Amino acid sequence: MRRGGPFYAQLGLTVLLCLFIVVPIVMSALAGVTVNVFKGLSSGLTLRWIFEVWDLYAQSILLSLWLAVACLVVTTLAGVPLAYVLVRRPNRLTRMFEEILTLPVAIPGLALALALLITYGGFGSFRSSWVFILIGHVLFTMPFMVRSVAAVMSAMDMKTLEEGAASLGAGFWHRFLHVIVPNATPGILAGALMVVTLSIGEFNLTWMLHTPLTKTLPVGLADSYASMRLEIGSAYTLIFFVLIMPLLIAMQMLANPGKKRRAASQPAEDE
Amino acid sequence: MALQNLGEGRSRPSFSRYFGMSRSAMASPATFMALMAPGVAIVAAFFLIPLVLVAMEVANGPDGWATYLVILTNARYFESLVQTLLMSAGVTVVALILCGIVGMFLVRNRFSGRSVLIGLLTLPLSFPGTVVGFMVIMLAGRQGAVGSISNALIGEKIVFAYEIAGLFIGYLYFSIPRVILAVMASAEKLDPQLEEAARSLGAPRWRVVRDVILPGLMPGLISSGAICFATAMGAFGTAFTLATDIDVLPMVIYTEFTRNANIAVAAALSIALGLITWLCLSAVRFLVGEKADLATRGGA
Numbered sequence: 001m002r003r004g005g006p007f008y009a010q011l012g013l014t015v016l017l018c019l020f021i022v023v024p025i026v027m028s029a030l031a032g033v034t035v036n037v038f039k040g041l042s043s044g045l046t047l048r049w050i051f052e053v054w055d056l057y058a059q060s061i062l063l064s065l066w067l068a069v070a071c072l073v074v075t076t077l078a079g080v081p082l083a084y085v086l087v088r089r090p091n092r093l094t095r096m097f098e099e100i101l102t103l104p105v106a107i108p109g110l111a112l113a114l115a116l117l118i119t120y121g122g123f124g125s126f127r128s129s130w131v132f133i134l135i136g137h138v139l140f141t142m143p144f145m146v147r148s149v150a151a152v153m154s155a156m157d158m159k160t161l162e163e164g165a166a167s168l169g170a171g172f173w174h175r176f177l178h179v180i181v182p183n184a185t186p187g188i189l190a191g192a193l194m195v196v197t198l199s200i201g202e203f204n205l206t207w208m209l210h211t212p213l214t215k216t217l218p219v220g221l222a223d224s225y226a227s228m229r230l231e232i233g234s235a236y237t238l239i240f241f242v243l244i245m246p247l248l249i250a251m252q253m254l255a256n257p258g259k260k261r262r263a264a265s266q267p268a269e270d271e
Numbered sequence: 272m273a274l275q276n277l278g279e280g281r282s283r284p285s286f287s288r289y290f291g292m293s294r295s296a297m298a299s300p301a302t303f304m305a306l307m308a309p310g311v312a313i314v315a316a317f318f319l320i321p322l323v324l325v326a327m328e329v330a331n332g333p334d335g336w337a338t339y340l341v342i343l344t345n346a347r348y349f350e351s352l353v354q355t356l357l358m359s360a361g362v363t364v365v366a367l368i369l370c371g372i373v374g375m376f377l378v379r380n381r382f383s384g385r386s387v388l389i390g391l392l393t394l395p396l397s398f399p400g401t402v403v404g405f406m407v408i409m410l411a412g413r414q415g416a417v418g419s420i421s422n423a424l425i426g427e428k429i430v431f432a433y434e435i436a437g438l439f440i441g442y443l444y445f446s447i448p449r450v451i452l453a454v455m456a457s458a459e460k461l462d463p464q465l466e467e468a469a470r471s472l473g474a475p476r477w478r479v480v481r482d483v484i485l486p487g488l489m490p491g492l493i494s495s496g497a498i499c500f501a502t503a504m505g506a507f508g509t510a511f512t513l514a515t516d517i518d519v520l521p522m523v524i525y526t527e528f529t530r531n532a533n534i535a536v537a538a539a540l541s542i543a544l545g546l547i548t549w550l551c552l553s554a555v556r557f558l559v560g561e562k563a564d565l566a567t568r569g570g571a
Contacts, residue, residue, distance in 0.1 A: 108505025
């Protein structure tokens, strides 16, 4: 194709948009390792702020990782069977359930948190445990796991696979665990990445659900932005980026080959 | 369903019956129920029941059931609603225009560095709202990039992170990845030959865009616009971090609930907000024919 003015104009806009996204990320990463932001980079580089963040917020960072793992376990155990039923038994009832399942993503996290607080806020020990936050995260991430697994399941020839296994004498649970689940692994993997990334970054729900003893990473971030010096907020953000980048890159790598294979059937896999 | 079972029965190899293995490849209804049980239990206990209780909580408000209308009758809430709607609509339009051009460009052209650009543009997809707010501070805050550049150029620091412009920039920041992914997905389905044909018939560039590209992209634009709008309506973290004096609806709900302990009003406002975002996403199905792809919604 001939590359005239319009090509470069569009390229320029694309690069500009990229800069808009990337410049603040780079700036905050640099500010996190700068001795004094107000004097600039010339004041030297240091890891001091990173260590200080660790001293202040290690608890909340670890809690977030723990929550993400717990959330992954729950969404996998409950979500994979759900996806199977939705694909294998598409009737009015299961479709309605699918609608309800995705509702927590369609409504603002704040509203969802409010509903949980009004219902269960009175149960003191439950309210103040990490399980309370886990429930919010599970509601919010479950649709992503179910969708991702269901997409892969509807692309594979489940009927033939199951009949083959059944004809060899495999009972349902055996088929499910040894035939269906292994074949759905790409979907589970993509869903798992999504669930973990979303759980680590979830703020809207968590801010409402957290207590002083159950602060997560993003809650700590908001706290550091509001009450700590700029360098500490930046260093904390840097830690968040370092945690989340590998997940995002893995997600993009997982999405790309899939796109070539099943481009038309499921644009849903782009996340 | 009955027909399907019949077909399965027939396709079952005869030897399994011969050896007395008459298990159907379709699990029994009881098994299906068992499979759904954990998911249904979670949704029922922690979503459906709370939803009903919130709806009932509103009746405890100052005006009883009329508290539902507080968003329309109270001037402060109504103003906040209008501001949030305008803000979200504005961000959606700008994001659609920018991402429409850039997304189309990235799909139609192959050049080195293209995948890096795509990767960078979709990076903030799972940034929490607070981080997006902080990014705005990095861009337009007192130590921000814009301020430093303007200081070097005209000797004056331009700071707008804590104004409505800053909030707008933040909303745009988390909207771009979502919209770009959706635009690229629908641009990939467009047939480039249609554009070639239009061009070879002598159509000027703007007519190709208006009559060929835009109609083809429209379903994708509507669906990603709805997601963008719904996300902006419910965004809380960005406004929270920037602490602007613009009261977007989620901030009002938060203040009513935590500072004023005005639970019934907060519940009424939440239901109104939830209804708006849900209706907006549901409308996509009637306009486009398929569901809005919530998978690109991500965090924020």
